[in-house]
Amino acid sequence: MTVQQPLIRTAAPHTHTTAPVDATKITVRDVNVFYGEKQALDSVSIDIPGKAVTAFIGPSGCGKSTFLRCINRMNDTIPGARVEGRIEIDGEDVNDKSVDPVILRAKVGMVFQKPNPFPKTIFENVAYGPRIHGLSSSKSELEGIVEASLKKAGLWGEVSDRLHQPGTGLSGGQQQRLVIARAIAVQPEVILMDEPCSALDPIATARIEELIDELRQQYCIVIVTHSMAQAARVSQRTAFFHMGKLIEHGSTEEIFTNPREPRTQDYITGRTG
Numbered sequence: 001m002t003v004q005q006p007l008i009r010t011a012a013p014h015t016h017t018t019a020p021v022d023a024t025k026i027t028v029r030d031v032n033v034f035y036g037e038k039q040a041l042d043s044v045s046i047d048i049p050g051k052a053v054t055a056f057i058g059p060s061g062c063g064k065s066t067f068l069r070c071i072n073r074m075n076d077t078i079p080g081a082r083v084e085g086r087i088e089i090d091g092e093d094v095n096d097k098s099v100d101p102v103i104l105r106a107k108v109g110m111v112f113q114k115p116n117p118f119p120k121t122i123f124e125n126v127a128y129g130p131r132i133h134g135l136s137s138s139k140s141e142l143e144g145i146v147e148a149s150l151k152k153a154g155l156w157g158e159v160s161d162r163l164h165q166p167g168t169g170l171s172g173g174q175q176q177r178l179v180i181a182r183a184i185a186v187q188p189e190v191i192l193m194d195e196p197c198s199a200l201d202p203i204a205t206a207r208i209e210e211l212i213d214e215l216r217q218q219y220c221i222v223i224v225t226h227s228m229a230q231a232a233r234v235s236q237r238t239a240f241f242h243m244g245k246l247i248e249h250g251s252t253e254e255i256f257t258n259p260r261e262p263r264t265q266d267y268i269t270g271r272t273g
C-alpha cells in the first residue's frame with residue numbers, strides 16, 4: 001500500500017511518541033452495545049494501557065462516546081441501553097454484580113464536552129466527592145485534598161483567593177479544569193474525557209492539553225476527540241472506530257503515519273469524516 005504523507009503530524013518524539021507506555025489497565029473483550037434494537041458497538045476488543053493517553057477517533061456516530069461510557073458504566077443510566085462482553089480494570093470485571101457503580105465512577109472519572117461544575121462554590125465542587133466518599137477525617141484534611149486537587153488540575157494559582165465564589169463564575173477553560181480537579185479529588189485511576197476541549201477557545205484548549213500531558217504520568221487517560229491534530233498532540237495510543245467497529249488501534253505515531261487499514265488512512269487524510 002502506498003502511504004501518503006499524513007495531514008496530521010504527531011508531536012516531537014520527546015513529548016510522547018516513543019515513550020514506553022505502561023502495562024494494560026483496561027482489558028476489553030467482545031463488547032457489543034445496543035440501544036433498543038439498534039447495535040451501536042460491534043465486538044470491540046482492546047487493551048488500554050495505564051499511565052498513558054489513548055485517543056478514540058472516528059466519524060460522528062461511530063460509537064466513540066458509547067464505548068467510553070461502557071468503561072464506567074454510564075450506559076447503565078441510559079434507558080434501553082444494553083452492554084454485552086467483558087471490561088476489566090486491573091483484572092476486575094466492571095459489570096460484576098458486586099461492583100458499586102458509584103464507587104466505580106469515582107475510580108473512573110469522567111469529563112464531558114461542556115464543563116459541568118455543580119452550582120456550588122469552587123471549594124465545594126472539589127470537596128463534595130471526598131466528603132461523600134469519606135476520604136477525609138477532618139476539615140484541614142479536606143482543605144488539603146481540595147488544594148492538592150486544584151494544584152494538580154493547574155487551577156490553584158487562579159482560584160486560591162476566591163475558593164468560596166461560585167464555580168460557575170469561572171471561564172470555560174477554568175471550569176473544565178475545576179471539573180478535572182473534582183475528578184482528581186476522589187483518587188481516580190482512570191480519567192475519561194469526552195471531547196473535553198470542544199467548547200473551549202484555542203488558548204484554553206492548549207492549557208487543557210498541557211494538563212492532560214501532565215496527568216498521564218499518574219492516570220490512565222482515555223479521550224474522545226474530533227480533532228485529529230489533538231489526538232496526535234496528546235495521545236500515545238490511538239483507536240480508530242467506524243460504524244460501531246474498532247477498525248484499528250496502535251501507537252499514535254503508527255496510526256497517523258502508517259495505518260494498516262485503508263479506512264483509517266481515508267479518515268486521517270480527510271477523505272472521509
Ligand SMILES: Nc1ncnc2c1ncn2[C@@H]1O[C@H](COP(=O)(O)OP(=O)(O)OP(=O)(O)O)[C@@H](O)[C@H]1O
Nearest residue numbers: 035038040058059060061062063064065066067078
Ligand atoms: N441514548 C441513545 N439512544 C439511542 N441511540 C443512541 C444513544 N446514544 C447514541 N446512540 C446511537 O449510537 C450510535 C453511536 O453514538 P455515539 O454517540 O457513541 O457516537 P460518537 O462516535 O461518539 O459520535 P459523535 O462523534 O457524534 O459524538 C449512533 O448511531 C447514535 O445515534
